[in-house]
Amino acid sequence: MAIPWILAFTVLVVAGQLLLKSGLSTFGEINSLGVLMSKILIIVFNRYVFLGLVLYVFSTGLWLIILSRTSLSFCYPFISISYVLIIITSRIFFREIIDIYKVFAILLIIAGVIMLSLSRTGKKQHSLIN
């Protein structure tokens, strides 16, 4: 069953994004590649940014495992659940506003993902170009 893996992946991605966002917001506006490069070491070793990057690498590993076990057309659309998690956690951690559009967006995306989980075509299929 691949769905728990895919959900774990989206949770990791979102946690990574939240950590990166918290870490980067302490540096003020980084408005050019030059500014980024001049501060790169302090930024990367900020504990939030660092932990965020670690989660990013870890989640990529998880994604490779998922890809080895399911069809792409099944697992890829599940990534959209991360938008739902981002909206909810941004409300909790950053006090961002959830308006009526976001509420309906969340409902549509969740309905879509439930629909997807009903599909029986998730199992790995043979690749054409192998």
Add this chain to the structure above:
Amino acid sequence: MLDLIRNNPNASAIPLILVTTFLAVGGQLSLKHGMTSVGNIPGMKALLRSLARVATNRWVLTGLALYIFSTLLWMMILTKTPLSFCYPFISLSYVFVIVASRIFFRERIDHFKILAIVLIVSGVVLLSMSGTGGHPDG
């Protein structure tokens, strides 16, 4: 609709956004093809055990490179274009992935998947209509 696009100050970013979307989808296809040839990996321990095989697979490497490159391009786009303008284009990637999975990997696309994509794309487009944040200029 066309007028809307033509008069939008962000319209000049559309080609780059589309290229970035294609690169991201291409990256996923490449990763998928690579991991299919590596074979079934049941968990993290197994991934570490076959790390040498995964990390030297040229499809996986190409996929990771495209993944990183498209992420960098994406960040660049986001600094210049409001997220609300970019969101609908992100949702295109779901359509592209489904179509490409069918063409390249002969994956079966049933009614559930099609309905799922319609719902998800509508949801993502609706997100772009939200007036709360997302815009880098506040």
